[in-house]
Amino acid sequence: MKTVYLDNNATTSVAPEALDAMLPFLRQRYGNPSSMHAFGGLVARDLQRAREQAAALIGADPSEILFTSCGTESDSTAIRSALEVNPGRRHIVTTRVEHPAVLTLCQWLGDHGYKVTELPVDGNGMLDLAEVERAVKADTAIVSVMWANNETGVLFPVERIAEMCRERGILFHTDAVQAVGKIPMDMRRNRIDMLSFSGHKLHAPKGVAVLYVRRGTRFAPFLIGGHQEHGRRAGTENVASIVALGRACELAAQGLEAENTRVRALRDRLEAELLRRIPDARLNGHPRARLPNTTNLSFEFVEGEAILLHLDQAGICASSGSACTSGSLEPSHVLRAMGVPFTFAHGSVRLSLSRYSTDADVDAVLAALPPIIERLRAISPFSRTRMPSAARLAPDPAHKH
């Protein structure tokens, strides 16, 4: 059975060109770029080239690119750096819908002496710029808002938030792990101070990422040790993966146009057809202000893990924000923050495409998913005409988390 991979927001396949680019560094060219001999030292040129490729994708200067080990490290480095260079400021502003790489860190900082404001989102998952403005204070050290949400694909007005922060002298970081390579961006034209992105979301291997730090931004390293990355990130470079990341960035730049035309059209067809063919379904997230590759749909009266198990049997990879798949007992924090009605919240499915997705992939989902929902609804005690009695709707509707 052919695998239909529509979980590209979780991770992506390594582009064949990126794999080819990295293999020599795992074979004969294993030298250390910091070495004085040519065998190692020449590898530094390949690192520099990767730095230029990564910089070009986001319109940055190569000197503004730090290579890290993962998106999570980039996020942690940015936020902790901002706190360290602003010792007098104890306040952090972020959103309720961040990836755990930001949210869990902020909550931990909240338990360790910092004050954290988590901004709400509306029913479409959108952030209100005025809310951000109201939240910042004189002792705000950093505002961290993701560029695109990993579950819904909803885009946030980060360039405008950066502008507002700059006027107030507050550092601004964005977790752009889901946005880079999917939408165009140009760091010369915005005021974002720090930006994270991760290799494995754009067809490079896992375990390599970038932290962009605008030139002139005060910065404190997270990993302290050797002089690598100009003392801003110690540790011998993951050369092979960095080279692959560089090549993947180049491919992403070339593919941006296709991502926003061909991939978007595939996603739109998938989404529109599923909503047309399956009754009592809804789209989670703003219909337009969204990444071109992501759709997050909820099917009322059925549960997400059960849907995923059936899809998996049909060879289709997707993900869900249901409680049973999130490893907790409650549905995804993103859907809860959006106030998705609980009759829908447990039955969400995220399908995320890539430039390797095809019409055949979309057709496979269109063939498989409607009968799966129908089967599970036939088992479900709930339906449009058989809504649960008030007692079963919620254990205690008055109880708030």
Place this chain on the structure above:
Amino acid sequence: MWDYSAKLKDHFFNPRNVGEIPGASGVGEVGSLACGDALTLFIKVDDRGVITEAKFKTFGCGSAIASASALTEMIVGKTVEEAMQITNQDIADFLGGIPREKMHCSVMGREALEAAINNFRGLGAPQARKGEIVCKCFGVTDEEIRRAVRENHLKTVEDVTHYTKAGGGCGQCRDAIARLVDEVIAAERAQAAQAPRRLTTVQKIKKIEDVLEREVRPTLRADGGDIDLVDVDGNRVIVALRGVCSHCPGSGATLSGYVETKLRELVDPDLVLEEAPK
């Protein structure tokens, strides 16, 4: 990804006895849409008190659907009294095990069965619950928590969350759950202290087997080993170790240090463990 057994997957992909029974003798409804899983169980009971038919409808994940399907197969042909003896562990065993974090699915099955039987006996509405709500997020009562702790020998708040979901939401009730766990364990200790010290040999063997199965084998099996009870002679417990443990130089320490402590703690403080000659 959950590691579901082949049998669990079979019951998920091919659920048995889905549907409703018009004019059922008893109906049990547990769970809620908000909680992410819910089960309605219908039973038909004949005039001899035998369950002749059982059907279900479930909203929930793979193990919730499989647990409900398994339950219907387990109870048909049993008398109501026999069915009342079924524990959530029996449901899990029937399915070849359920991931620990998902044990609440088997508990939901047992609760639906109890609600259906009580409804059949005229003791309550299909949704009737016993006790006071402790966990407001998932609507779990003190009675339900106490029962899960007793029947499954739970020791921590986290265990209780895996088995009942209680405490898995906002977390405000976690202290209250900890008190309930302590209370049940204290009551069991007090009861054990009062119970007559002398067990018959059959009782002793059964208890030892029980402890080996519950407390010892899972740990050994995780390392590729196993343990068999060979004989019980007075207070001498003779066992054979299999797999990795049997030729592991540390097996002596494993035996006296771990198994014996467990048996002394849970069966009889005078037990002495011996390894069967190979």
